[in-house]
Amino acid sequence: MKKRIHVLEDDKDIAFIIEFLLKDEGYEIQVSSTFSELKTKLKDSIPDLFILDVMLPDGNGIDICRDLKTDVFTKHIPVIVMSANVQSKELSAAVSPDDYISKPFDLDYIENRIKRLIGEKKVA
Numbered sequence: 573m574k575k576r577i578h579v580l581e582d583d584k585d586i587a588f589i590i591e592f593l594l595k596d597e598g599y600e601i602q603v604s605s606t607f608s609e610l611k612t613k614l615k616d617s618i619p620d621l622f623i624l625d626v627m628l629p630d631g632n633g634i635d636i637c638r639d640l641k642t643d644v645f646t647k648h649i650p651v652i653v654m655s656a657n658v659q660s661k662e663l664s665a666a667v668s669p670d671d672y673i674s675k676p677f678d679l680d681y682i683e684n685r686i687k688r689l690i691g692e693k694k695v696a
Contacts, residue, residue: 574600575690578619580610580636581654582628586675590623593679594686607631618645621690623682624669626655637669650689 577594581587582605591601602619604610607630622640624633633653640646656675671685 574598575621576600576602576617576619577621577623577686577690578602578604578610578613579623580604580607580628580633581623581625582606583625586625589679590682593683597683599686605629607636610636614646619649621686622646622649622651623673624651624653626653641668652685652689 577599579587579590579594579601581590581603584605587603587605591603594601602613602617604613605628607628622637624636626633628636633655637651637653640649640651650670652671652673653669654673654675654677670689673682673685
């Protein structure tokens with residue numbers, strides 16, 4: 573069964589690149605550009621991993637990480653927070669994401685971080 577990753581990213585180019593890369597690696601991808609869209613999609617399916625941007629039009633990825641890590645239905649799911657803001661790494665540490673990725677990022681680095689969190693089995 574394919575591992576499902578939910579990407580919350582409002583920059584369409586970054587979301588496209590991540591989605592393209594991860595689909596090519598055999599993951600099932602859901603993409604949201606707002607927190608409200610993420611909440612709606614979570615009603616239909618729960619992913620195996622979240623990738624959250626920090627700066628969003630209707631929320632902050634750090635606060636969203638806190639919500640996910642305290643919710644009974646999502647607290648067990650790994651969360652990767654990503655941001656171009658250096659201060660976000662320090663702020664995100666307080667909400668205990670499973671990993672942090674600085675933008676700009678290396679695509680191989682993202683793939684390796686995901687494999688570390690949800691397993692290395694590649695699905696064709």
